[in-house]
Structures are given as structure tokens and as C-alpha cells.
Amino acid sequence: MTYKKHYSVLNKEVVDILNENCEQLDNINFADMTFGAGGHTFALAGKNENIKVYSVDQDPDALKNGRSHIEELGLTERVFLNDMNFEEFPDFIKENHPNLKFNGIVADLGVSSHHFDQGERGFSFRFDAPLDMRMDADNDELETAAYIVNNYSKEDLENIFFRYGEEKFSHRIVRSILEKREIAPIETTKQLEQLIINCYPKKLQFGKINPATKCFQALRIKVNKELDVLERVIPGLIDLLDINGRLAIITFHSLEDRIVKNLFKDAVQGEIPYELYSKKPIVPSHGELEENPRSRSAKLRVICKIKEKKSKNKYAHFSKIGENR
Numbered sequence: 001m002t003y004k005k006h007y008s009v010l011n012k013e014v015v016d017i018l019n020e021n022c023e024q025l026d027n028i029n030f031a032d033m034t035f036g037a038g039g040h041t042f043a044l045a046g047k048n049e050n051i052k053v054y055s056v057d058q059d060p061d062a063l064k065n066g067r068s069h070i071e072e073l074g075l076t077e078r079v080f081l082n083d084m085n086f087e088e089f090p091d092f093i094k095e096n097h098p099n100l101k102f103n104g105i106v107a108d109l110g111v112s113s114h115h116f117d118q119g120e121r122g123f124s125f126r127f128d129a130p131l132d133m134r135m136d137a138d139n140d141e142l143e144t145a146a147y148i149v150n151n152y153s154k155e156d157l158e159n160i161f162f163r164y165g166e167e168k169f170s171h172r173i174v175r176s177i178l179e180k181r182e183i184a185p186i187e188t189t190k191q192l193e194q195l196i197i198n199c200y201p202k203k204l205q206f207g208k209i210n211p212a213t214k215c216f217q218a219l220r221i222k223v224n225k226e227l228d229v230l231e232r233v234i235p236g237l238i239d240l241l242d243i244n245g246r247l248a249i250i251t252f253h254s255l256e257d258r259i260v261k262n263l264f265k266d267a268v269q270g271e272i273p274y275e276l277y278s279k280k281p282i283v284p285s286h287g288e289l290e291e292n293p294r295s296r297s298a299k300l301r302v303i304c305k306i307k308e309k310k311s312k313n314k315y316a317h318f319s320k321i322g323e324n325r
């Protein structure tokens, strides 16, 4: 298995923001909830030798590839890669390192380019493969996309496609799925792609964006319980921050962004003092978008733990990195 290349979205912004308050510190602890190809982890660890990074991924390919890279780079004493769903991370730290607090935590949500480019994982309709879509591919307790498509009720499928994919032809697509699966199960990416294309009006079938894109995104979110996990983990991650520590979360669609925005707002309004790094999310620069068009929907939000509540200026760095672009 070769791990496919992954462009590390908003990497410079994340590294700069998380390091901003750390220059005077002798021991710096960062965490990366979404190791992937290690772009953020290695950039953080590379800043200086006092930095330790506790990283997490649930994908067997990312873990295998990551462990060999960590060794090759001689970072085994400073970069620790854990096999888990990031939902488990706050409890893992509390149980195993009860005194550990973090100066910075990053989560770069969703799947990596590796998932899309590794045809047999079933994330992409560019390749014909079983409809799987589990990031944690060894976890037999997770329902695969094929299971969902072939077993969920009409209402549940419509809800998934409409809510997670904002697919306006959900009704038609689900009707067609129900008809097809009466005859034989829908088992592959190409079968589902073709079924969805056929449900689109002729003039929209061959546009710039493949009609199957939204339903595939919706199924992936459902299979990996992405929104539920995100909602559950954010309070726990915020709780792991040291004073002046920052949690940076990169999202790729409005459903994720709304969860981050609301939970950060709740934290700022709570008893413990936190502030937002900036009011608006930070977005990729023009340069990044030219290098990596897949960054176009990325939004970075950052929350900071502070010593005490400030009365007026709620935004720590309103016009600093990434604003006003």
C-alpha cells in the first residue's frame, strides 16, 4: 500500500496560530486529531525540539504509513501516533496522562485524498469498488454504505441525502434505490453513481459536478458518524487546553462548520474563560487555492483558553493571520 499524497490544508496558518503563544515555553504539547499523511503533525513537530505531538487517526493505511514516516524522520520520542477515533482522545488523555494539558490541538476534518484516490475503499465513484466508505476499515461494527443503501427505510435514506448532502433530488433517488434493491442489492460505487445520474434531469446529468457527489458525501458522513462524533468531542478537546492553548478546527462543509461555530460560542459564554481567535473563519489564501483547489471549501475556526475573561474585545486577534483576505 502506498499512501497517496495529501495536501495539508491551511497548514501555515494552523502552525503559526498554535505556536504564537509558545515561544517562551520549554515544553510544548500539541495534538493532531486527524493525522492523515501527517502534514500538520510534522509541520508542528518541525518547529522546534521542545515540541511533542500526540496524534490520532482511525484509518489503518494512515497509521501504517505514519508510523514508518515517524521512524524515518527520527521522531519516535516526540510524535506519538494513536490508533483511535478522535472521539476517544479526551478520555484517553485523562486516563493515561492525567496532568497533560495542550498548548494547541488541530483537527482537519473529513477524509484525505488517499481515501478518494484509493479506489477499493469505495469513497469515490471514479473507481468501481464495493460501496464501503468506512475510514476505520477494520471496524466490522460500522455499517458500510452498501448496508445503508440496501437496508435503510425510505424516510431514513431521504433524510440522509437531504440533510448531509443537501441533495434536492433525494426523493427521486431514493425511489429508484427502493425499486432497484427489490430486484438485487446495490453493491458497487458505479451502480449507485449510474442510478443517481439517471435520476437527474438530462440537462444536469453531465455538468461540471458529477450528480453523485452529494449523495456520496452524505453516505460517507453517515457511515463514519462524522457529525455526531464532532459534536461529542469538541467540549472534551476544549477542556484539554492549557491556559493560552488553542483548538483549531478545519471544516469542509456548512454542517460541520455550524457545529464548530455553535460549540465554540457556547464555550465562550460559559464559566471558564475562552475567547475566539477571530470572529469570521479563516479561509485559504489565493496561493493555496491555486496550488490545491480542494482547499476551496475549507474554513478554520480557533478557540483560545485565556487566563481571565475580557470585558470588551471578544476577539483576540481580529485582524491578524488570515483575516480580510
Ligand SMILES: C[S@@+](CC[C@H](N)C(=O)[O-])C[C@H]1O[C@@H](n2cnc3c(N)ncnc32)[C@H](O)[C@@H]1O
Binding pocket: 006, 007, 008, 009, 033, 034, 035, 036, 037, 038, 039, 040, 041, 056, 057, 058, 059, 062, 084, 085, 086, 087, 108, 109, 110, 111, 112, 113, 135, 229
Ligand atoms: C483531511 S485528513 C487529514 C490530513 C492531515 N491533516 C494532513 O495534513 O495530512 C483527515 C484524516 O483524519 C482521519 N479521521 C477523520 N475522522 C476521524 C475520527 N473521527 N477519528 C480519527 N481519525 C479520523 C481520516 O482517517 C484521515 O486520515
